Amino acid sequence: MILPLDIPSPCFVVDYHALERNLAIFDKVQQESGTKCLLALKGFAMFATFPLLKKTLHGVCASSINEAILGCEEFGREVHTFSPAYDEDSLKQCLEISDHIIFNSFSQFERFKKLREQFANKVEFGLRINPEHSEGEVALYDPCTAFSRLGIVRAEFEDKNLAGISGLHFHTLCEQDSYALERTLDAVEDKFGKFIAQMKWINFGGGHHITRDDYDVAHLCKLIKRFKDKYNVEVYLEPGEAVALNAGVLVTTVLDIIHNSMFIAILDTSATAHMPDVLEMPYRPEIKNAGQPGEKAYTYRLGGNSCLAGDVIADYSFDKPLKIGDKLQLLDMAHYSMVKTTTFNGVKLPAIALYRDKKVEIIKTFGYEDFKNRLS
Template sequence: MDLSRIPSPCYVIDEEVLTQNLITLRKVQEDTGCKILLALKGFAMWSTFPLISKYLVGITASSVAEAMLGRDEFGGEVHAYAPAYSERDIDELTPIVHHLVFNSLNQFHHYRDRVRASGRNISMGIRVNPEYSEVETDIYNPCAPCSRLGALADQIKSQDLHGLEGLHFHTMCEQNADVLERTLPHFEEKFGDLIPQMKWINLGGGHHITREDYDIDCLCRTVKNFREKWGKEIYLEPGEAIALNTGVLVASVLDIVQNKLPIAILDVSATAHMPDVLEMPYRPVITGAHEPAVKSCTYRLGGLTCLAGDVIGDYSFGEPLQPGDKLVFEDMAHYTMVKNTTFNGVRLPSIGIWKPRENRFHLVREFGYEDYRDRLS
């Protein structure tokens, strides 16, 4: 990628890497008979949807806006799940969705007749909590104690489930197939008596299928065995796996200040442009950079907002940084564009696509003052 052709700051998707991820996911569908959906909460760069829709059957949405984007720009199946719906949500979702998943029996019972009255053949499901998860970071653990996500087994057993056609669970986050293999027996133990009544089972997201060390054979064996055992339609809905390692965030050094160590201030922000750096937290990889003191020049990299903690981390480089130097933050396609903000009025990074086969950069979108102004009042 020729950085001289990339504006800064800019999220850049590598079309070839994205295609390779999609080929992997299509092979999983072919080998298991399952259906894979793009979870828009993780990646919703809709200029790539014409490509992604050639490989995946549809999308899953966490809101009306995501469902509308899926209908308008992706096509195929539109699924929706949210921790709760308002009446307005239901009225706006029923003309759009094919599957509608509720978080509780309260909401299922409250809206069941309203969904039926839409006149569309919408398949209704409920998210369940198998009370088993191997996620170690609490903020990302859907089955943590007192979780609000999903009904417990004793809350739905012997209840009125008429009209319910599917069960949905989501227990994973950036994990390998062996975790799913260990999770399914817990799901079956808690909800196995309900599975025969259902048409479909959704195994949720968190499956890191396109990661280099991911055990695809284990996934295919596990999903295929489960599907054959129960005879149900199976869905997976990864978000991160679609976009994993497909994109970078190109940034530039604006200034170097000194306070016990050199601090490079960039034209990007951790809190505004890559919030998981602070939320998870984690240290993003920068092409050509190293841990502090590994190379001769160590810098703290700071963001552009007024937040004191808008710090990306400490890195070392082989040469001194200068204003105007470009840095490339790796694996920045997922949970970045969908979570970024205009805090402080800081300009959002542009969005572009790198097309390696054509040796060409395509600038998809630039942002400006109107994008900041128009979300306010």
């Protein structure tokens, strides 16, 4: 992507052609394995791209009534909704617009029996299971960690009536390969095999890094086909990150350069407000034309424009000294960034743009009203 110099800053720029490239891989997976892939809106929800995404993906996975409405309004295909717990009002609304509703506990499944029965002809119901098999290295992203509130453990299934349930759902992976999925499927089958055979569908959740260069797509297809054949079920995948992997940048501008034992550049973006995963996970985003600290001639710590002391992106080196006004591109910023922005400290929200056929279309800019509207 060659971006114009006058692009607004900060700005998320999503690359239409990179999305097409990722979708071609999903298309292949769907064709070869017979699975249906959904977009997890929690990871990527830039609805200006939905006309493209919905040509390949079968629908969306929503985690709240707001995401379900967005999926229904803007995507218009299947809506699969899961929430750790529903309140009655939002469940009623979700039932109106969802194809699948997934419950996180028998308690919720039983509590809303009457409501479920009213929608039984229109909505399919599922339960999220917890296979108690951890593949994740980061506890924050591991739904199978000890005392996890996500998913029903096998012991809770004893003596339960599964009438009205047509599917099971699990989500255990995070940026993982098909071999992690294979080990997870072994755990799922080992614990829940006898229930799977009674189901119409099973949802393998997200966390499949399908569009990463070294992902073994053929192995994934083999796993899915084997599962479908063995249990005679439909298989769904609901990735977020893989749909938008390497499909966008965050453009930011150097506002100041200071010195405190090292050079520190202050940017017009913020780790905490615009890319909180950098601090939570934590991880170090790549920057176009930058290296590890010390690798190139000029090293800087890049800091955000909020008052949080730890609002630091990381240390990077550059071939030339940075100057005030320089624009930098943080790479792979389409997923889990735009969906997570806040207006903490009143830091300006990044604009949203789409790059297509060498042109940049500015889709949305934000201002004072967007900050104010959330506060009273």
